[in-house]
Amino acid sequence: MSDGRWKLIAHREASAYRRFELFDLRADPGERHDVHRWNPEPARRLTEYR
DSSP states (O other): BBSEEEHHHHEEEEEEEEEEEETTTTTOOOOOOOGGGGGGGHHHHHHHHH
């Protein structure tokens, strides 16, 4: 899931999402630094887009 700036990757276990990775594509276009722990709000918004 992406909104152009933020990219969220949701990892499933069984039928539920268990782990998320969030990348700030402006600051980290190579998606090397997971910032989910420090930026929960963009991750929440992206999950609502589904």
